[in-house]
Amino acid sequence: MSFITEIQTFKSLSIVGLEKNTGKTVCLNYILKRLPLQFSVAVTSIGIDGESKDQVTGTFKPEIILREGTIFSTSESYYMRRQLLSELLEITDERSSLGRIVTAKVLRQGKVLLSGPSSSQALARWIDNVSKYGAKLTIVDGALSRLSSASPVISESLILTTGAAYSADMATLVRRTKFIVELVRLDKACEKVCTAFYEKEKGVWGLDLDGNIIDFQIESSLTIDKIKEDLTERTVAVFIAGALTDRFLEFICNSKRVGEIEIVVGDFTKIFVSEELYRVFRKKGGRLSVLRTSKLIAVCVNPTSPRGIVLDSDILCKKMHEAIKVPVYDIVKNVDSV
Amino acid sequence: MLFREILDIPCGIRFMLENLNLQSSYSRNLLLHSPMMVVKEDIERTYSILSSCYSRLYSDGGANTSSSLAALKHRLMGLRDITGTLGRLQRGVILDDVDLFEIKYTAILAGYVREAVYNMELEGVDIPDLGKVISVLDPDGMLIESFYVYDSYSKELGRIRADIRGLQGLSNPTGITQDRLLELLEKERLLERDIRENLSAILKNHITEIKAAMDAMGYLDLLLAKCLQIKTIGLCIPAVSGDSTTQYRGMFHPYVVHLYEKENTTATHKKTFQPIDIKFGIESLSIIGANMGGKSVVLKMTALNQLLFQFGFGVAAQNAVIDIKEEIRLCIGDDQDLHSGLSSFAGEVKAIDDVIKRINVGEKMLALIDEPARTTNPIEGTALVTALLDILRGKNLSLLLTTHYNISGDFFRRLRVRGLVDGKMDYTLVETTEGEIPQEAINVARSLGVDELWLTKAEQILKT
Known part of the structure; x- marks a missing residue:
């Protein structure tokens, strides 16, 4: 199954870059161009995107090209600067830093700057709302170095972009990307655990052998210092509704039963732990799982960084693929071979 | 006095606003900026419309109208404040x-709401017909809300756009076709600008009706919300x-009833609010009675109801006949004066002054004053109140x-609060001629x- 075909089996897709200039927008344009003509798409971006020049490094960035029939959402001021013919469908109540978000349908292809809803909740609402215009797939052009827009709460599938801008050393680049991919592909917790914790929106919770849910009475993993007892003593699983932090994972690592319990988080975007600590945790037999998973469709690499570093595309793709076992593409270079 | 200016009167009016199920923030703004009614005919007309609307919506339990009412309310959620746009139009800006x-x-x-x-x-709800505005912005008569500068506004625009499509469809565009495309895109842009200018000029003649339609929809939203509030409270x-x-x-x-209901969901001893009857004219009335006898609540609900009445809301009583006032003052002696640096006594006497x-x-005026001069010595206090x-x-x-x-x-x-009867508080107000105030503080305590x-010690002191 080619990755364009696979994308069409999902209702929503997020494209997230691990760093600026990793080819996120090229990837989005590539997908938009190759989806079948009759396949209707809605697209937006979290925060500012589609700039013709990168606001930080001043380097060239490709604009987003939309073809006839595509539904898109952007801020009011970017809508005025569009270089395409479109029919304005809706002014939403959502606001971005650049004004209200408007939704329109492309009547004649052209370029546009995208700047959609700026929070995850607003994005989830956007996906829900835009479905009324008949789009089979909604694509979120995610924020750079912010994985939150790729949460399974927002979209079913994702594409990661990485490259020399993320790390100029190929081995480091592969290792760091592999770690992220590992988190994205964490196993879903078993049905019993999912049922126990699905509705919990905040706090830290446990599940004991008899299936009883224990409230540890702490607000988040940040306030772990308040806990004197060993969380792992009575439990088979510990669920953190908010973010999983280094401090919390260290706390678990220091407990005797680290190998016998399962740590559970909502999804991979809730994990904020260092690779080193995660490896220690795993080595001690620790298990980490999620309530909601997201399908990682592909990893796209850009071997060129704005500082002028160029890695060998073929070797990078090969090494990356060996490490992560997910289709890897250099879209900028191998546009036609994908 | 505007509605937003009465919100800080501590009588429960803010609760009534929060309880109002408005669909659009435009309607809320209309209410906040609406003036207090002081003309008899205005108030009577308002209640006549409210009453007729209420019986139309809920007289049969709402069965006949509930689905169309829900659909109408859903539509009213779309009412937006476009006064900024109308302002630009008025100033001659090309929209x-x-x-x-x-x-x-x-x-x-x-159009939908009107229908x-x-x-x-x-x-009593008159939404102006904006058919002419619609026809200007919907040249193809599609009656859909979306908009762009339609081909049908100008034959030339249609031709240019067709040409652009033709050039964009070419698989191998040459330099000449690229130049031609840019030229056509610029022509299209200029033409679109002319059309927008023309549309703006036409629409400028309809600003008043558009604003009137917005206001009418806002008042309708308010009317529906007031009806629902009458029903629910x-x-x-x-x-x-x-x-x-x-x-x-x-x-x-309503707010005290709401608090009781909230408490009652968990409490074993259920609380009920005892409704009060009261009648007064242009006169002075002193209300005496035991502590916890509900005297302050009587003042607050009298103030609240007077305000509800003069802003055309349903009133919190079984029935009410109310005299119109030009000014409503509630001096409850709360500690708001702390912020102005005044002592509680100073704040209070200045308010009464x-x-x-x-x-x-x-x-x-309707003036409602809770225990004036209570923070000073009883000798001077009594003299001040007298x-x-x-x-x-x-x-x-x-x-x-x-x-x-x-x-x-x-x-x-x-008027005297009847007070403790068999150990239970009776909040009924009874007419009395005695100046002697009841001594029930110890029993209440x-x-x-x-x-x-x-308490026993206090009783002994009283006896001696």
Whole structure:
């Protein structure tokens, strides 16, 4: 199954870059161009995107090209600067830093700057709302170095972009990307655990052998210092509704039963732990799982960084693929071979 | 006085606003900026519309209208404040696509709401017909809310766009075709600008109707919300008094009832609110009675109902006949004065002084004063309250004050809270001529279960 075909089996897709200039927008344009003509798409971006020049490094960035029939959402001021013919469908109540978000349908292809809803909740609402215009797939052009827009709460599938801008050393680049991919592909917790914790929106919770849910009475993993007892003593699983932090994972690592319990988080975007600590945790037999998973469709690499570093595309793709076992593409270079 | 200016009066009016199920923030703004009604005809007309709308919507339990009402309310959620756009139009600015979309959207919404109002036979709501505005912005007669500068606005525009499509469709564009494409895109841009300019000029003639339609939809939203509030809280439609008397039967305080209901969901001992009857004219009235006898609540709900009445809301009573006032003052002596650096006594006397000044200007006032001079010694306190009642005699004022002081004299009416009956508080207000105030503080304290030694000692002191 080619990755364009696979994308069409999902209702929503997020494209997230691990760093600026990793080819996120090229990837989005590539997908938009190759989806079948009759396949209707809605697209937006979290925060500012589609700039013709990168606001930080001043380097060239490709604009987003939309073809006839595509539904898109952007801020009011970017809508005025569009270089395409479109029919304005809706002014939403959502606001971005650049004004209200408007939704329109492309009547004649052209370029546009995208700047959609700026929070995850607003994005989830956007996906829900835009479905009324008949789009089979909604694509979120995610924020750079912010994985939150790729949460399974927002979209079913994702594409990661990485490259020399993320790390100029190929081995480091592969290792760091592999770690992220590992988190994205964490196993879903078993049905019993999912049922126990699905509705919990905040706090830290446990599940004991008899299936009883224990409230540890702490607000988040940040306030772990308040806990004197060993969380792992009575439990088979510990669920953190908010973010999983280094401090919390260290706390678990220091407990005797680290190998016998399962740590559970909502999804991979809730994990904020260092690779080193995660490896220690795993080595001690620790298990980490999620309530909601997201399908990682592909990893796209850009071997060129704005500082002028160029890695060998073929070797990078090969090494990356060996490490992560997910289709890897250099879209900028191998546009036609994908 | 505007509605937003009464929100800080501590009588529960903010609760009534929060409880109002408005669909659009535009309607909320209309309400906040609406003035208090002081003309009899205005209030009567308002209640006549409210009453007719209420019976149309809920007289049969709402069965006939509930689905169309839900659909109408859903539509009203789309009412937006486009006064900014109308302001630009007025100033002669050429509107952009977003502005034109907003006007078209509002015009189509007005058309829908107008039809719904007609079908639901709601009286007193007149949404202007914006058919002309719609036809300007919907040249193809599609009646959909979306907008762009349609091909049908100009034959030339249609031709240019067709040419652009043709050039964009070429698989191998040459340099010449690229130049030609850029030229056509520029022509299209200029033509679109001319069309927008023309549309703006036409729409400028309809600003008044568009604004009127927005306001009418806002008032409709408000009307529907007031009707729902009457139903859910159990409010009544009051009558306007013809003889300067105000009379409530079964008056209650919606916020206190709400608090009781909330407590009752968990409490074993269920609380119920005992409604109160009260009647007063242009006169001074002192309310005496035990602590915890609900005297302050009587003042608050009288203030609340007077405000609800003059802003055309349902009133919290079984039935009510209310006299119109030009000024409503509630001096509850809360600690708000801390912020202005005044002591509680200073804050209180200054507030009362303000009432005296306004009365002397000749405004028809309802003044509700809770335990004036209570923070000073009883000797001077009694003198101050007696003097206050005396100097306000014969003024164009309905004065209700509560007090624990013994005020002698027969130049004002007295109401007494019936008080503890068989250990239970009876909040009924009864007419009394005695100046002697009831001494029930110790009994009330005892019912609260406070230290017995303290209370027994106090009783001994009283006897000696």
